[in-house]
Amino acid sequence: MASPSIKTEQTPINASPNQKNESKGSSVSPDIPHLEHLFRVLTNWNLGLLIVGGAIALAIGGLSVAIDRVGGQLFDAKEAEGKTKQLELAKAQKEAADAQLSLKKASAFAAEPRRIIMGSRNGDDSRRAERFKELEKYSDTPTIIVFVRDEEAELLANDIHSALIKSGWKHVSIIDRAATPIPLGFIQSGVQVRNFMRVDNAPYAASPPPNAKPPAVVEALLNLLNMDLGQDAAGTPFGVIWQPDAIVNGQPFGIIRYGFKFPENGLVITVGRKPTEQIFMFLPNPAPAEPTK
Secondary structure, three states, rough: OOOOOOOOOOOOHHHHHHHHHHHHOOOOOOOOHHHHHHHHHHHHHHHHHHHHHHHHHHHHHHHHHHHHHHHHHHHHHHHHHHHHHHHHHHHHHHHHHHHHHHHHHHHHHHHOOOOOOOOOOOOOOHHHHHHHHHHHHHHOOOOEEEEOOOOOOOOOOHHHHHHHHOOOOOOEEEEHHHHHOOOOOOOOEEEEEEEEEOOOOOOOOOOOOOOOOOHHHHHHHHHHHHHHOOOOHHHOOEEEEEEEEEEOOOEOOOHHOOOOOOOOOOEEEEOOOOOOOHHOOOHHHHOOOOOOO
């Protein structure tokens, strides 16, 4: 009986180790070059992701800084705007308070009768005494005081009469306008000191005549009366004014047009109603209202 033949695999003598391994079947380990390539790819991806992540982090950080900076600028702008509005409000409140105070003072002055003080007002006794003394120089000046039919005006007319008598004036009379030829409504509000002037060949006809100045007696009287009736006391320069009667280039001006006879070398003082409207004219203007939003 013949024995079975046995086949043996022979490996070529000059076969490479890889060939020897291949000859052992499918249990052989993966190819190393492939692993190295995969490792390099994965490493490159990781590096790329790190770079991209870093760039994103930097961008987010820069955006955060920019947002913080813009937010800070907006806050500063809001804070500055708030301070500006506070200053504007404080200024408006002060102006309103000043206007209210001026109105209060003007209202109080408008409600009080005009008076001529014989002694002292707010410590001005020495200056007032000097002005009374100055008037004594003109004590021989004949004077007529004419007042409108108004209780307050009549009270003031009597005060002016007393002031002239205090200064030694010898010829002073006081009379109601109704007893004169002066028409109703001709005497203006306030007080007017009148002397008589005649001017020919003036450039134009007006009263006071062109380039005319009040005589010294009128200046002295204005200086005294305006301590209580003019700007010193009332805050208005219209308390007592010089308003001469005149014939300029043959044209008459003033109360002489109605037949009123001026005392020779004398004065006429006309006393009208209290110039209340002039007091309120000098109040500060109210601040404009803010537009409604």
